[in-house]
Amino acid sequence: MSSSIANETVAATSGQEGFSFYRLVTNIYFLYAVSLCTFFLLWDRVAAWQVFGDSLARPHAVAGKLYDLSQVKFAGTNLAGHIWASTRRVLVGFTLASAIAVPLGLFMALNKYVNAVVKPIFDLFKPMPPIAWVSISILWFGVGEFSKIFIIAIGTFVPCLLNSYNGIRLIEPELYDVIRVLGGNRKDEILQVSFPASFPAIFAGLQISLSIAWTCLLAAELMNARNGMGFLIKRGMDTHQPALVLGGMVLIALMAWLSSLLISRIESRLCPWKRSIDNL
Amino acid sequence: MAYEEVVVKKPLLLRILPFVSVGVFLLLWEWVVVSGIVPSVLLAPPSKVFTLFIDKLSEPNPDGAVLAVHAWTSLQEAFIGYGLSLLVGIPLGLAMGWFKIVEGLARPVFELIRPIPPIAWIPLTVFWFGIGLTGKVFIIWIAGIVPCVINSYVGVRMTQPTLIQMARTYGATDWQIFRQLCIPSALPMVFGALQIALAYCWTNLVGAELLAADTGLGYLITMGGRLGRPDIVVLGMVSVGISGAILGFIIDCLEKKLLAGIRR
Numbered sequence A: 001m002s003s004s005i006a007n008e009t010v011a012a013t014s015g016q017e018g019f020s021f022y023r024l025v026t027n028i029y030f031l032y033a034v035s036l037c038t039f040f041l042l043w044d045r046v047a048a049w050q051v052f053g054d055s056l057a058r059p060h061a062v063a064g065k066l067y068d069l070s071q072v073k074f075a076g077t078n079l080a081g082h083i084w085a086s087t088r089r090v091l092v093g094f095t096l097a098s099a100i101a102v103p104l105g106l107f108m109a110l111n112k113y114v115n116a117v118v119k120p121i122f123d124l125f126k127p128m129p130p131i132a133w134v135s136i137s138i139l140w141f142g143v144g145e146f147s148k149i150f151i152i153a154i155g156t157f158v159p160c161l162l163n164s165y166n167g168i169r170l171i172e173p174e175l176y177d178v179i180r181v182l183g184g185n186r187k188d189e190i191l192q193v194s195f196p197a198s199f200p201a202i203f204a205g206l207q208i209s210l211s212i213a214w215t216c217l218l219a220a221e222l223m224n225a226r227n228g229m230g231f232l233i234k235r236g237m238d239t240h241q242p243a244l245v246l247g248g249m250v251l252i253a254l255m256a257w258l259s260s261l262l263i264s265r266i267e268s269r270l271c272p273w274k275r276s277i278d279n280l
Numbered sequence B: 001m002a003y004e005e006v007v008v009k010k011p012l013l014l015r016i017l018p019f020v021s022v023g024v025f026l027l028l029w030e031w032v033v034v035s036g037i038v039p040s041v042l043l044a045p046p047s048k049v050f051t052l053f054i055d056k057l058s059e060p061n062p063d064g065a066v067l068a069v070h071a072w073t074s075l076q077e078a079f080i081g082y083g084l085s086l087l088v089g090i091p092l093g094l095a096m097g098w099f100k101i102v103e104g105l106a107r108p109v110f111e112l113i114r115p116i117p118p119i120a121w122i123p124l125t126v127f128w129f130g131i132g133l134t135g136k137v138f139i140i141w142i143a144g145i146v147p148c149v150i151n152s153y154v155g156v157r158m159t160q161p162t163l164i165q166m167a168r169t170y171g172a173t174d175w176q177i178f179r180q181l182c183i184p185s186a187l188p189m190v191f192g193a194l195q196i197a198l199a200y201c202w203t204n205l206v207g208a209e210l211l212a213a214d215t216g217l218g219y220l221i222t223m224g225g226r227l228g229r230p231d232i233v234v235l236g237m238v239s240v241g242i243s244g245a246i247l248g249f250i251i252d253c254l255e256k257k258l259l260a261g262i263r264r
Helices: A005-011 A021-025 A029-049 A059-071 A079-110 A112-125 A129-142 A146-169 A173-181 A186-223 A231-239 A242-270 B012-032 B046-056 B066-100 B100-113 B118-129 B133-157 B161-168 B174-211 B217-226 B230-257
Strands: none
Touching: A005 A021, A005 B118, A021 A029, A029 A059, A029 B100, A029 B230, A059 A079, A079 A112, A079 A146, A079 A186, A079 A242, A112 A146, A112 B012, A112 B118, A129 A146, A129 A186, A129 B174, A129 B217, A146 A186, A173 A186, A186 A231, A186 A242, A186 B118, A186 B174, A231 A242, A231 B118, A242 B118, B012 B046, B046 B230, B066 B100, B066 B133, B066 B174, B066 B230, B118 B133, B118 B174, B133 B174, B161 B174, B174 B217, B174 B230, B217 B230
């Protein structure tokens, strides 16, 4: 992570020297600090100089707004209540969809007849953006909890399914040859090769699904909700409070980041053999 | 020794099953609505959607514009936003992969902005730019830039270190290595980004239009929902899906043509 690829081999040879201005300027943590300071300073200045009129809140105003929300009740519940309301929807929708989609994807990849029946129907649904389902799910299920969970489940289903499907189909055939040489039958092939080898792809699918799930949740809550982080953003929009909008954005970004961190932790626990390049 | 290519023909059953399955799906859909199992205020049968499609080609009511106008508005927004995100995201990602200073300066801000779902920007863009073209282009730009940066960055980082060492041995400068070695080897990843970014842009376009628009395919869907017309909603969804699929197909063809020598 320290520098570009080629420099990594060179870095080992450069020893400890005295203080040098060049080394300080190119130190990665120094650059990170400069970058973050510049970002917040710029944000603060742009807001203070009213470049966008009164439609951008200063960073400390956003922090203050979030602190206020955590102290008093807003629309019936405090900050933790809103965060939990959204998180619960994502959890339920995401868990339901992945619990069905992942096994179905694996099954499709292992059995060509199942594949021939199910795949074309998914190819029909695949290009349809999940957010396009918002209107029809409100039409079907009203504005309650279920319609939001439905949108999240629809959005997460397709990437989960496709990734677990491709995870099995893109396994190197040599791995199967090894099992066969060792005297394994079809059952061994599936249990010893297919499942473990498809894990990384399944987790990649779960990561994609999770970020789609938060997007769908937000779309659903912006259209219609009585609590949740999307509701905070929408309320901020309707009453023209940029601090509230930005506060909601910060919260949802934080939750999305935490949940994706959780998935990658589980992944590195479950498939320690997966070598990851220094990914963004 | 030359050998002939062995062509394994798929069994007949496997070839016809996909058509059977789609046909059964459509028939089932038609039947549940026509027979009244699902009330017609909730779902429109495929036949009705199709007749509506023919009507909407020339009839602007009840949502204010013919289908072509909606589609054109959406395409315009998508293309400008997508083009801008490629223009900014790919060079930024490539530079972040190679130049330490660029990575150090750009990465923290990128990591801060990345987890925010693009449609969360809608209220701010409405405040800043109104509900016109600019706001939606901004949202699509934000949505498209993330995969562009990530893929270009990873593409450069995945350049084989041996090649870089070799280039260094021959006395290539940093800039030469970046331009002549890292960028070409990152190209397949960059093209992967084109597809992903397009899908992201298209999804978020619909989101942006659901909330803040007066024409466009997403707006068609919202209006259908507000008017309680499931046929309009389904028509909007199908149009969005089909246009997205066509765009994806075009990018795919471009990629095959441009990368003919690099892939495989």
